Amino acid sequence: MSEPSPASTSPEAAFGPVTPYRDATCGELRAADAGREVRIAGWVHRRRDYGGLIFIDLRDRYGLTQIVINESEAPEASEVANGVRIEFVLEVRGTVARRLAGTENSKLATGDIEVQARSVEILSESQTPPFYINEPDAPVDESLRLRYRYLDIRRKPLLDRLLLRSELVRAIRETHHRAGFVEIETPILLKSTPEGARDFIVPSRLQPGSVYALPQSPQQLKQLLMVAGMDRYFQIARCFRDEDLRGDRQPEFTQLDLEMSFVTEQRVMDFVEAMIVEVSRAVVPDRPIAQLPFPRIDYHDAIERYGSDKPDLRFGMELVDLAAALAGPGADPDSTGFRVFDETIAARGRIKAIAAPGMGDASRSQIDELVAFARRYGAKGLAHVSVNPDGTGHSPIAKFLGDERIAAIVKAAAAKSGDLVLIVADAEADLVADVLGRLRQELGLRLGLADLNVLAYCWVYHFPMYKWDSDRGRWDATHNPFSGVVPEDEKLLVTASGDPYRPTRQDPAGKARAMQYDIALNGWELGGGSVRIHRRELLERSFALQGYSLEQMHELFGGILEAFDFGAPPHGGIAMGIDRWAALFSHQTNIREVMAFPKTQSGTDLMLGAPSEPEPEQYSELGLRFVGLEPGSGKAGQS
RNA sequence: GGGCUCGUGGUGUAGCGGCCUAACAUGCCAGCCUGUCACGCUGGAGACCGCCGGUUCGAAUCCGGUCGAGCCCGCCA
Numbered sequence: 001m002s003e004p005s006p007a008s009t010s011p012e013a014a015f016g017p018v019t020p021y022r023d024a025t026c027g028e029l030r031a032a033d034a035g036r037e038v039r040i041a042g043w044v045h046r047r048r049d050y051g052g053l054i055f056i057d058l059r060d061r062y063g064l065t066q067i068v069i070n071e072s073e074a075p076e077a078s079e080v081a082n083g084v085r086i087e088f089v090l091e092v093r094g095t096v097a098r099r100l101a102g103t104e105n106s107k108l109a110t111g112d113i114e115v116q117a118r119s120v121e122i123l124s125e126s127q128t129p130p131f132y133i134n135e136p137d138a139p140v141d142e143s144l145r146l147r148y149r150y151l152d153i154r155r156k157p158l159l160d161r162l163l164l165r166s167e168l169v170r171a172i173r174e175t176h177h178r179a180g181f182v183e184i185e186t187p188i189l190l191k192s193t194p195e196g197a198r199d200f201i202v203p204s205r206l207q208p209g210s211v212y213a214l215p216q217s218p219q220q221l222k223q224l225l226m227v228a229g230m231d232r233y234f235q236i237a238r239c240f241r242d243e244d245l246r247g248d249r250q251p252e253f254t255q256l257d258l259e260m261s262f263v264t265e266q267r268v269m270d271f272v273e274a275m276i277v278e279v280s281r282a283v284v285p286d287r288p289i290a291q292l293p294f295p296r297i298d299y300h301d302a303i304e305r306y307g308s309d310k311p312d313l314r315f316g317m318e319l320v321d322l323a324a325a326l327a328g329p330g331a332d333p334d335s336t337g338f339r340v341f342d343e344t345i346a347a348r349g350r351i352k353a354i355a356a357p358g359m360g361d362a363s364r365s366q367i368d369e370l371v372a373f374a375r376r377y378g379a380k381g382l383a384h385v386s387v388n389p390d391g392t393g394h395s396p397i398a399k400f401l402g403d404e405r406i407a408a409i410v411k412a413a414a415a416k417s418g419d420l421v422l423i424v425a426d427a428e429a430d431l432v433a434d435v436l437g438r439l440r441q442e443l444g445l446r447l448g449l450a451d452l453n454v455l456a457y458c459w460v461y462h463f464p465m466y467k468w469d470s471d472r473g474r475w476d477a478t479h480n481p482f483s484g485v486v487p488e489d490e491k492l493l494v495t496a497s498g499d500p501y502r503p504t505r506q507d508p509a510g511k512a513r514a515m516q517y518d519i520a521l522n523g524w525e526l527g528g529g530s531v532r533i534h535r536r537e538l539l540e541r542s543f544a545l546q547g548y549s550l551e552q553m554h555e556l557f558g559g560i561l562e563a564f565d566f567g568a569p570p571h572g573g574i575a576m577g578i579d580r581w582a583a584l585f586s587h588q589t590n591i592r593e594v595m596a597f598p599k600t601q602s603g604t605d606l607m608l609g610a611p612s613e614p615e616p617e618q619y620s621e622l623g624l625r626f627v628g629l630e631p632g633s634g635k636a637g638q639s
Numbered sequence: 640g641g642g643c644u645c646g647u648g649g650u651g652u653a654g655c656g657g658c659c660u661a662a663c664a665u666g667c668c669a670g671c672c673u674g675u676c677a678c679g680c681u682g683g684a685g686a687c688c689g690c691c692g693g694u695u696c697g698a699a700u701c702c703g704g705u706c707g708a709g710c711c712c713g714c715c716a
Binding site for chain 2: 046048049050051052053054055057064066068070071072085086099100102103105107108111114128129130131132134135138139140141142143144146196197198216217241242243244246247249376377478479480518525527528575577590600601602604606
């Protein structure tokens, strides 16, 4: 190789696939290229050896091209090809030729041609891979896939998902730039705040004894950018939360974070909705959007009708209240005859139901399984009524309720013959909604009620401002401590006692609604945001309700509070989970499947072996020493 | 912190108290084969059943513990 010289090619050539190793990728040669002399490079996908004739399918991320090595025409190439094995990296020189009539392969984009090799060079050898790379559907233990992630990415399914994710991020960027947003990076080394999830901590060497925290989201920074006059900001931001993992949760994940100035809830939702539609159409054009504009559902309606603040609108099966149906007939209007229901009514609880289509013939064990499902989420039981072919109902609790009430339940639930009405009763209305909401979601999918191709986006708005934290005796922000209050509820941001620093459960603040909106997609929470409080006085009132003294406010949020003294515009925004979005776009239920290098459920990286013990010098430079953990306070234990 | 599931040649599975000195498919190795594309045919190597301990005359198979992976509750938006 000679010394690199100044640029000798055009940008087009520099951007193209041609390199000193290849003239074309493995996915682009067509019949029209017949006769071309080409160099082509890639991995050996498969090898078919006929003795004097060897076929090699050469693969790169663009596709597959068949190479033919004919011993009688290229004896040297044939000798090399004899030693070639799967996943070797080759550079092949030869001639593009139309395949013999009748031997074309319609399954390949390049199936009309083959490259007749003149020479074959092995650029790199490979061990036998630990799992099949050339059979994309072959199941593989996930820990193996994680340990050899670079091999898993060679396989089509994961490759395709990462390409789709790349398109998603590209579409997001293009749309935001077109809408005049400025993309700004914010720091990863930040200050710890007590809100929300547990922080990841990074000890400071220059400030011994102090720590940085990794951002759970760039929340405060984007608000400061609004104070800075940036007007429209967005970022594809990495976020970190030190909590236990789930299929839809990794310790580090990616958010689309955006904020706009001089906006209302309506205005932010309008932009985000238009952006989502544009991105969806660009990335998954063949997937219909269920409803345009997106349904906008008040939080309380969402809980009432779907038992969820992220309802899956691909199917109905809404929750219905049975109070009226149960009150109806009978000698004693205060008694339904069924003790569980009577106690619930006496406790001013809720009795609600869903009708599961076609499940009327569910077996005893199927019912038991549903009862166990309901119990897992805190229900004390799960009553059921099966609807007979003639439209009447039968149920184990019919002997308590009587036929008239059973009929009223069937009617209230709008259950048809063959359906199964599932009933949850509890003194806690939230629990009833949660359990039925989870049953609804589970059964909707199990019964195939959801069109899997549809994208059912919806907004849920006006979340409660706070929820009472009985352990700590204060109001917790439902979402974000900076969320603004709906203007007509501003007067509710007070305590019953009048002292803003003594919150109690009876405070009017418990009824205040936030200018908070979530976007849900097919039953997943895709994102959430709010119009923020931009007046310092109101922010202090809100923080007081959340249990912060003036000193604590300054300690924890001093920077942003001070900023709000220098002219903060009204502003609002949203954060959306890119990983979840990509997973939903590619029909995955686990975000690991759309991440290049995810971690296991116990937070480890099986490929790199992270986390690992630090070197002693790293400890001493930071003034740290590992003293072990209290028994039971963590899994690391003492060594 | 807790519950559940899984862990057998390289990979995916079967075997679930003695018939297992572990079976099948695929992969791997060798040989033959000039038109295949999940090529074919013949032959061969390869696991002591995650690890430790226990029960038993006898364990891959039962029990306990432990490690790893997954799902879930708590946690988390």
